[in-house]
Amino acid sequence: MQYLPIFMDVNDKNVLVVGGGEVASRKVDLLLSASAKVTVLSPRLNDTLQRYRDDAKITVIIDGYHRDYLGHYVMVWVTTDNTLLNKQVWQDCCERNLLVNVADQPELCEFITPSIIDRSPLQIAISSGGLSPVLIRYVREKLEALLPETLGPLGAFAGEQRERVKQQFSSVTERRRFWERFFSSKAVMLATDKGQLQQEFDLQLTTPESDVDGDIYLIKLPDETDLLRLRSLRLMQQADVILYVEDGDDCNERIADFVELCRRDAERYPLLSADFSTQAQARKQQGERVCVLINSTAQFETLTNTLDAISVVA
Numbered sequence: 001m002q003y004l005p006i007f008m009d010v011n012d013k014n015v016l017v018v019g020g021g022e023v024a025s026r027k028v029d030l031l032l033s034a035s036a037k038v039t040v041l042s043p044r045l046n047d048t049l050q051r052y053r054d055d056a057k058i059t060v061i062i063d064g065y066h067r068d069y070l071g072h073y074v075m076v077w078v079t080t081d082n083t084l085l086n087k088q089v090w091q092d093c094c095e096r097n098l099l100v101n102v103a104d105q106p107e108l109c110e111f112i113t114p115s116i117i118d119r120s121p122l123q124i125a126i127s128s129g130g131l132s133p134v135l136i137r138y139v140r141e142k143l144e145a146l147l148p149e150t151l152g153p154l155g156a157f158a159g160e161q162r163e164r165v166k167q168q169f170s171s172v173t174e175r176r177r178f179w180e181r182f183f184s185s186k187a188v189m190l191a192t193d194k195g196q197l198q199q200e201f202d203l204q205l206t207t208p209e210s211d212v213d214g215d216i217y218l219i220k221l222p223d224e225t226d227l228l229r230l231r232s233l234r235l236m237q238q239a240d241v242i243l244y245v246e247d248g249d250d251c252n253e254r255i256a257d258f259v260e261l262c263r264r265d266a267e268r269y270p271l272l273s274a275d276f277s278t279q280a281q282a283r284k285q286q287g288e289r290v291c292v293l294i295n296s297t298a299q300f301e302t303l304t305n306t307l308d309a310i311s312v313v314a
């Protein structure tokens with residue numbers, strides 16, 4: 001991973017944009033939508049920025065760049081049409097440990113701008129690490145078509161109810177399961193207003209899941225991660241515990257790729273065949289979902305034969 005993806009809180013923080021043209025106004029729009037206090041430094045302003053100044057949305061310094069202007073900012077965006085000047089600003093910012101982005105000069109960027117899907121409070125940021133902006137725009141368009149418009153209000157609703165769910169369920173596992181059941185229910189997917197969400201929420205909160213027992217899934221891994229079935233992937237992403245068979249360096253590396261695809265905070269253990277059954281059954285009885293990742297057909301058959309109460313996914 002070349003860049004660290006994070007979401008930065010710039011609410012009410014001072015941000016400097018150097019340059020006052022087309023690119024600057026796009027960056028200013030983005031910064032204003034995140035409620036930053038924006039100052040634009042430029043000898044000239046385009047119409048949009050002049051309007052923002054007249055509406056007191058931004059502060060403006062009408063002047064050419066000078067390093068003394070780099071005062072009290074948390075970050076600097078550089079958008080002038082002068083590449084030598086852009087480099088100078090970058091250097092001055094680096095000396096002051098100021099985060100800096102020079103538009104369209106990735107080598108002069110301490111951070112880069114992703115392609116953004118904004119369904120606030122839900123946000124998706126996509127990056128190609130600077131390699132292919134059109135590819136990430138394409139991915140954004142595909143994702144936007146897939147994601148329902150109601151995702152934003154759903155996120156806001158879940159945020160409001162989180163405390164109530166915490167009070168109702170004492171363990172993280174129970175809370176996670178509640179939310180998974182809630183988000184995957186048909187009523188929530190079809191809900192068009194908050195009243196409908198509230199109704200389904202209240203219903204699910206007071207109706208305990210009938211099956212409190214967990215599950216064990218044996219998943220025989222294909223040769224490559226690309227070939228993994230969607231159903232297997234979904235189970236791996238819902239699992240509370242991942243057990244995987246270790247056998248030989250080459251295999252371990254391959255299995256590590258699959259383990260990477262599992263839910264980020266699932267517990268992960270190499271499978272010790274002797275105590276496997278006890279290990280897995282005990283976790284199942286605690287209501288947890290256990291995925292066992294198996295490498296070879298032989299192992300798969302042995303485990304399937306020795307352990308009955310197991311759902312098998314080939």
Ligand SMILES: C[C@@]1(CC(=O)O)c2cc3[nH]c(cc4nc(cc5[nH]c(cc(n2)[C@H]1CCC(=O)O)[C@@](C)(CC(=O)O)[C@@H]5CCC(=O)O)C(CC(=O)O)=C4CCC(=O)O)c(CCC(=O)O)c3CC(=O)O
Pocket residue numbers: 026101102103104105106109111112113114115116126127128129130131132133134136137140
């Ligand atoms: C490093 C970065 C700059 C930064 O962080 O500021 C950067 C760099 C460069 N872009 C260039 C070109 C284009 N950029 C776009 C579009 C977008 N570019 C964006 C981000 C980034 N672009 C950052 C890396 C992000 C990452 O990869 O993770 C998006 C996401 C956001 C935004 O810019 O606001 C937005 C899509 C938003 C969306 O629709 O979702 C298009 C297409 C279009 O306009 O439709 C083209 C023309 C096609 C082409 O040339 O590929 C060039 C060559 C310039 C030249 O040749 O003169 C460079 C310089 C270089 O690559 O060296």
Ligand SMILES: NC(=O)C1=CN([C@@H]2O[C@H](COP(=O)(O)OP(=O)(O)OC[C@H]3O[C@@H](n4cnc5c(N)ncnc54)[C@H](O)[C@@H]3O)[C@@H](O)[C@H]2O)C=CC1
Pocket residue numbers: 018019020021022023024041042043044045046063064065079080081082085103104
């Ligand atoms: N417009 C676009 O969509 C794209 C632009 N670019 C590049 O990004 C750069 C900026 O593009 P635009 O905003 O369209 O250009 P622009 O010409 O509209 O704006 C440049 C701005 O820089 C300001 N400026 C010039 N010297 C300055 C100085 N000494 N101090 C402070 N500000 C100064 C100017 O006053 C002007 O407001 C250009 O190099 C352009 O080639 C690259 C890709 C796309």
